[in-house]
Amino acid sequence: MLEIEDLHVHYGSIPALRGISLFIPRGEVVALLGSNGAGKSTTLKTISGLLKPKQGTMRLNGERIDGLPPYAVVQKGVSHVPEGRRIFNRMTVRENLEMGAYTRRDGEIARDMERVFELFPRLAERCNQVAGTLSGGEQQMLAIGRALMSNPSLLLMDEPSLGLAPRLVEMIFRVIEEIRSRGTTIFLVEQNALMALSVARMAYVLETGQIVGSGEAAVLLRDPKVRQAYLGEPPESAENPG
Amino acid sequence: MEFALALAPQVLVDGLVLGFMYALIALGYTMVYGVLQFINFAHSEIFVLGAFVGVEILLGLQGAGVLAGIPVWVLLPVLVAAGMAASGFLAVGVERVAYRPLRGAPRLVPLLSAIGISFFLQDAIRFLESIWRNAFYLTYPSLEGLDRRIQLGPALDISVKSLVVIGSSILMLVGLTFLVNKTKMGRAIRAVAQDPETASLMGVDVNRVISLTFLIGGAMGGAAGVLFGIQYSLISPYTGFIPGIKAFTAAVLGGIGNIPGAMVGGLVLGLLESFSASYLSLLTGGAFGAEYKDIFAFSILILILILRPKGLLGEVVGEKA
Numbered sequence: 001m002l003e004i005e006d007l008h009v010h011y012g013s014i015p016a017l018r019g020i021s022l023f024i025p026r027g028e029v030v031a032l033l034g035s036n037g038a039g040k041s042t043t044l045k046t047i048s049g050l051l052k053p054k055q056g057t058m059r060l061n062g063e064r065i066d067g068l069p070p071y072a073v074v075q076k077g078v079s080h081v082p083e084g085r086r087i088f089n090r091m092t093v094r095e096n097l098e099m100g101a102y103t104r105r106d107g108e109i110a111r112d113m114e115r116v117f118e119l120f121p122r123l124a125e126r127c128n129q130v131a132g133t134l135s136g137g138e139q140q141m142l143a144i145g146r147a148l149m150s151n152p153s154l155l156l157m158d159e160p161s162l163g164l165a166p167r168l169v170e171m172i173f174r175v176i177e178e179i180r181s182r183g184t185t186i187f188l189v190e191q192n193a194l195m196a197l198s199v200a201r202m203a204y205v206l207e208t209g210q211i212v213g214s215g216e217a218a219v220l221l222r223d224p225k226v227r228q229a230y231l232g233e234p235p236e237s238a239e240n241p242g
Numbered sequence: 243m244e245f246a247l248a249l250a251p252q253v254l255v256d257g258l259v260l261g262f263m264y265a266l267i268a269l270g271y272t273m274v275y276g277v278l279q280f281i282n283f284a285h286s287e288i289f290v291l292g293a294f295v296g297v298e299i300l301l302g303l304q305g306a307g308v309l310a311g312i313p314v315w316v317l318l319p320v321l322v323a324a325g326m327a328a329s330g331f332l333a334v335g336v337e338r339v340a341y342r343p344l345r346g347a348p349r350l351v352p353l354l355s356a357i358g359i360s361f362f363l364q365d366a367i368r369f370l371e372s373i374w375r376n377a378f379y380l381t382y383p384s385l386e387g388l389d390r391r392i393q394l395g396p397a398l399d400i401s402v403k404s405l406v407v408i409g410s411s412i413l414m415l416v417g418l419t420f421l422v423n424k425t426k427m428g429r430a431i432r433a434v435a436q437d438p439e440t441a442s443l444m445g446v447d448v449n450r451v452i453s454l455t456f457l458i459g460g461a462m463g464g465a466a467g468v469l470f471g472i473q474y475s476l477i478s479p480y481t482g483f484i485p486g487i488k489a490f491t492a493a494v495l496g497g498i499g500n501i502p503g504a505m506v507g508g509l510v511l512g513l514l515e516s517f518s519a520s521y522l523s524l525l526t527g528g529a530f531g532a533e534y535k536d537i538f539a540f541s542i543l544i545l546i547l548i549l550r551p552k553g554l555l556g557e558v559v560g561e562k563a
Contacts, residue, residue: 048443049442050439050442069442069447070442070443070445071442071445071446071447071448074443074444075445079443082439082443086439086440086443088432088436088437088440090432090436091429091432095429098429099429099433099441102426102429102430102444102445102446103444103445150444
């Protein structure tokens with residue numbers, strides 16, 4: 001589905017990604033783990049065209065998408081749920097969802113909006129409410145629903161569980177599973193590694209702009225180093241984990 | 243006192259004419275500010291271009307001897323449409339040439355570029371008209387029927403051209419409100435104003451929306467230019483400065499970036515100006531005459547802005563992440 005090779009991204013002269021390569025197979029959930037500042041959001045922003053790579057290639061179904069502006073990437077079927085939700089505060093819930101369908105010309109938009117409402121009945125109730133007045137959890141639902149409105153084949157999700165109550169986090173991850181089962185590929189950036197690995201098929205671990213590990217999610221879940229670094233487990237030996 | 247009351251309806255009508263004109267121009271400032279957080283100080287010349295396109299068409303028709311033969315109800319929409327098109331495209335061009343290359347620069351830089359463009363356009367119009375007509379102060383030919391006054395009451399009459407100004411302004415304001423609030427294009431403009439990066443993630447081509455905003459704002463200014471010429475007749479390349487500053491003030495008064503705010507701000511400023519022009523000398527026993535109208539109007543403005551720094555309807559931009 002998406003193939004990234006030797007991707008370098010800089011902020012000015014500061015390197016943020018230093019040659020990462022990864023592969024996201026169709027129909028799967030792939031997680032990208034890493035601590036703050038490792039380059040996770042940078043990776044997503046580069047895929048969706050918000051940042052221009054300095055070097056490297058990105059192929060979506062074999063077609064180069066590096067260097068495309070964001071609006072063209074959306075048209076290729078990639079949708080991005082940005083970090084911090086970034087909903088349009090002064091628009092209604094419905095208008096936000098309509099913005100999600102901005103690139104579409106087909107007649108199925110109303111049907112897809114119904115499907116978003118099935119996924120998140122809360123949004124249906126608040127349909128005509130101004131989005132800025134929603135709670136944090138509802139805003140996250142709206143951000144995900146809005147991204148789904150473009151009918152993407154690849155959904156990029158940046159920290160969808162950030163700042164949500166545990167009950168809502170569970171709900172968001174159930175929805176991620178549901179979206180995948182409908183055939184959408186998902187690339188998930190998460191700090192909540194336990195949740196991410198429980199829903200993902202495979203995962204990559206990013207550290208200071210480089211991929212330092214990857215594998216089946218189930219295997220990574222048992223990896224003591226991963227458990228230590230991202231699941232908050234104490235080191236097994238007296239060795240310094242840092 | 244009786245005299246003052248009798249005067250009131252007329253003052254109201256004059257204020258509305260002025261106010262709608264300010265409102266139309268103010269939209270150009272406020273829409274551009276909405277998407278770029280930048281004041282397009284060349285907007286006053288974009289407005290003036292509309293006025294010049296209008297006068298050139300009229301003088302051209304007059305020169306060909308056919309002006310009297312064209313019914314005014316055909317002529318007016320053509321003039322307004324031509325002014326809108328010219329000013330709209332000029333605004334788009336100015337953005338491409340003078341603002342877009344400076345998009346990433348510190349805020350003062352495009353502002354200076356705008357002031358430079360403003361001077362450039364003034365002198366370009368002056369230069370071209372000087373070659374073409376050997377004059378750059380031009381007068382709108384009077385149009386059949388437009389100067390007629392309609393009696394509305396014992397002390398109230400209104401000229402047909404004032405009705406034209408008010409009527410076409412209302413039409414355009416309603417059209418714009420519909421466009422911005424009810425169409426996909428309008429949603430894209432609002433999305434870019436709220437968060438351009440996220441709008442681009444929705445598939446919006448932000449640069450195109452910015453061009454579109456300049457086109458619409460410029461077209462409103464161009465329409466105002468034609469209406470200004472029809473209402474006040476005499477125009478020059480430097481005519482735009484005062485109405486431009488006042489329309490900008492109106493935009494700030496209403497809440498810069500806020501489209502209904504620009505409309506309200508324009509009307510409030512027009513009415514304030516008209517009332518102070520008529521009543522200042524009455525109120526002060528003749529100490530201050532109508533020539534102090536701007537001081538009075540702007541004093542009230544300052545007062546309003548001290549009490550409501552974000553403008554009458556509030557600032558709606560500036561919540562960027």
